[in-house]
Amino acid sequence: MSTSFHSARPIWPSGRLTEMNRFAGFRAILPAFGSRPITLRVAASSVYRVYVNGAFVGHGPARGPHGRFRVDEWTLDDHVGTGDALLAIEAVGYNVNSYYLLDQPAFVLAEVYARDEVLASTAGEGVRFEACLPDDHVQRVERYSVARTFSEAFRLRPESILWRTDPAAAPEAVVCDVGEVPPLLPRRVPHPDFCLLAPVRALMSGRMERGAMPEEPYRDWTLTGLGPDLKGHPEDTFEAAPSLDWQAIRTISTEPIDAPLALPLDLSACAFQLFDFGVNQTGFIGLRLRCAEPTRFYALFDEILTDGDVDPRRLRCLNILDIQLEPGTHEVETFEPYTLRYLKLAVLSGACSVEAVTLRTVANPEAERASFASGDPDLDRLFEAGRETLRQNAVDLLMDCPSRERAGWPCDSFFTARAAYLLTGNPSVEHAFLENYLLAPRLDGVPEGMLPMNYPADHPNGDFLGARDAQFIPNWPLWLVLQLEEYLWRSGDRALVESFEPRIRDLFAWFEPYLNEDGLLEDLDGWVFLEWSKANEFVAGVNYPTNMLWTAALDAAGRLYDVPEWQEQARRVRAVVGEQSFDGTFFVDQALREAGVLRPTSHRTELCQYYAFTFGIATPETHG
Numbered sequence: 001m002s003t004s005f006h007s008a009r010p011i012w013p014s015g016r017l018t019e020m021n022r023f024a025g026f027r028a029i030l031p032a033f034g035s036r037p038i039t040l041r042v043a044a045s046s047v048y049r050v051y052v053n054g055a056f057v058g059h060g061p062a063r064g065p066h067g068r069f070r071v072d073e074w075t076l077d078d079h080v081g082t083g084d085a086l087l088a089i090e091a092v093g094y095n096v097n098s099y100y101l102l103d104q105p106a107f108v109l110a111e112v113y114a115r116d117e118v119l120a121s122t123a124g125e126g127v128r129f130e131a132c133l134p135d136d137h138v139q140r141v142e143r144y145s146v147a148r149t150f151s152e153a154f155r156l157r158p159e160s161i162l163w164r165t166d167p168a169a170a171p172e173a174v175v176c177d178v179g180e181v182p183p184l185l186p187r188r189v190p191h192p193d194f195c196l197l198a199p200v201r202a203l204m205s206g207r208m209e210r211g212a213m214p215e216e217p218y219r220d221w222t223l224t225g226l227g228p229d230l231k232g233h234p235e236d237t238f239e240a241a242p243s244l245d246w247q248a249i250r251t252i253s254t255e256p257i258d259a260p261l262a263l264p265l266d267l268s269a270c271a272f273q274l275f276d277f278g279v280n281q282t283g284f285i286g287l288r289l290r291c292a293e294p295t296r297f298y299a300l301f302d303e304i305l306t307d308g309d310v311d312p313r314r315l316r317c318l319n320i321l322d323i324q325l326e327p328g329t330h331e332v333e334t335f336e337p338y339t340l341r342y343l344k345l346a347v348l349s350g351a352c353s354v355e356a357v358t359l360r361t362v363a364n365p366e367a368e369r370a371s372f373a374s375g376d377p378d379l380d381r382l383f384e385a386g387r388e389t390l391r392q393n394a395v396d397l398l399m400d401c402p403s404r405e406r407a408g409w410p411c412d413s414f415f416t417a418r419a420a421y422l423l424t425g426n427p428s429v430e431h432a433f434l435e436n437y438l439l440a441p442r443l444d445g446v447p448e449g450m451l452p453m454n455y456p457a458d459h460p461n462g463d464f465l466g467a468r469d470a471q472f473i474p475n476w477p478l479w480l481v482l483q484l485e486e487y488l489w490r491s492g493d494r495a496l497v498e499s500f501e502p503r504i505r506d507l508f509a510w511f512e513p514y515l516n517e518d519g520l521l522e523d524l525d526g527w528v529f530l531e532w533s534k535a536n537e538f539v540a541g542v543n544y545p546t547n548m549l550w551t552a553a554l555d556a557a558g559r560l561y562d563v564p565e566w567q568e569q570a571r572r573v574r575a576v577v578g579e580q581s582f583d584g585t586f587f588v589d590q591a592l593r594e595a596g597v598l599r600p601t602s603h604r605t606e607l608c609q610y611y612a613f614t615f616g617i618a619t620p621e622t623h624g
Helices: 242-248 377-393 412-424 428-438 475-491 494-499 501-514 544-561 564-581 606-614
Strands: 011-013 022-030 038-045 047-052 055-060 069-075 085-093 107-114 117-121 130-132 153-156 176-178 184-186 201-210 249-259 265-267 271-291 295-302 320-325 328-333 338-349 352-361 590-594 597-600
Touching (some): 038 055, 153 328, 271 320, 412 475, 428 475, 494 501, 544 564, 564 597
Parallel strands (some): 069 184
Antiparallel strands (some): 038 069, 271 352, 295 338, 590 597
16 A cells, blocks of 8 residues: 555644644545545544545544554545545544553645545645534543543534535634645554444433532542643643533432333433443444433443443543533534443433434454354353454554553563464554554653553653553563564564564663673663562562563574574573572562572562463473
């Protein structure tokens, strides 16, 4: 796929390039054109969504490293018909730091062409895209979580979406700044599966009432921790604050239903109904709502039920959509993907009819390629759960979760890459993940030579996940080295692996000052992290699992880049670790200095035993 544009240049409403949570619309009337195919090429910061004549076409972009932007191509043939067509691009510039999207100035760069003829573009040839400022999204809202950007709240009028559905509509045009085309990268990964799902059943209905707000309402760190290290709108400027408002709502009665979905559903003031999608899904929540009076509406969701109901703050995310409706019929679909099985629709004031409930999935379509049939229904079900997990976590890069973070972490990626290859038959998403790391610049808070603990991500001073005020995990790049070797086996892509060699040499040079007299890593800086278990309490001093991982990374890099010295270093360290950490029965996790002498502790964890056997310190023959 080409990443070049004939004449388009990036645009964004003037004076708003770095405005937080600013939505913008870009529309062009495409003239009837007989030649096919008709293709839209687009890049953007932060996120965009495409419509033709009001119908959803696609959502993007795939994420890239700082200062480089991946280009998507969408074929419009099935959407434009034979007459003029309204092409609309809805976009948002978040301009906040996160582990999900980079804090970079907003732009949209788009071009529509048929063969070599440009039909429309941003600040280029053909019909010029005009910009407007839609008013359906509320701008000053809470963050969704510390790791993602903003939550979503809506203020809807029947005419709110006409700018993208009606060619005759004339939204107020705004002047745009025009920039230079930035460095571009191919998408590399397939477009997501955007299939529409509906709830499989209704579970419960009930009634609510508004009580008194708690004397000290719970405020998450997305409210209390804002500052230069965690950007966001201050609480005293909010136009909507559902995380606080919901704390005054009480459920006063419930009635089980457990019946197929039945629409339309009429909800009066203080009424709610709870729906089940059958399994966890990740995607855009869609609703069609009709009301005859002003109405305040909430959609609340979660992956599990807590005491039989949805707890929208269980994962320290804001799983609440705050929707205010003027009289009329409204189509609303979230701009961001969320993960849920259960969806609770509630009317706080007014009344409305729910005419449609959908979830537009965001998942890797290639995960359906693999087949599995064991004859054991439970085992087959387990496989399908694994496939579903992979589909939602391997869209544009390898993620740790599709919900609260949507972040790309090494170590997680080592294992997810194996599953992705087995289920999809190709390493395309892994390639994009590794390419982002290869092209990552030096980041503030991450020392020279060290690689980011997740990426693409911003790593401000003071880790905003609350982990020991560190901005890097020294263990995670070692897992990335192991992944590179397996990637080469899966892909045969020697070029990408060779490109990493300078970064791996710099990484190993970072570790050298921490080698003690025995050649072991001791007192590493950063957040020395193994896993969320007791093992992570024993990482000070000489942490033997970390040194075991270190030997495996030295060995892998030695094989990849033909450096026998690294392999010899791995052999020596492996011998020392085996001698020091084995207490005659198990391997201990840690050694600490007493009066300058390194002495192993008595801490023995399950993880340490796994590391010893995984990384060649022990074998069933030597340590049966």
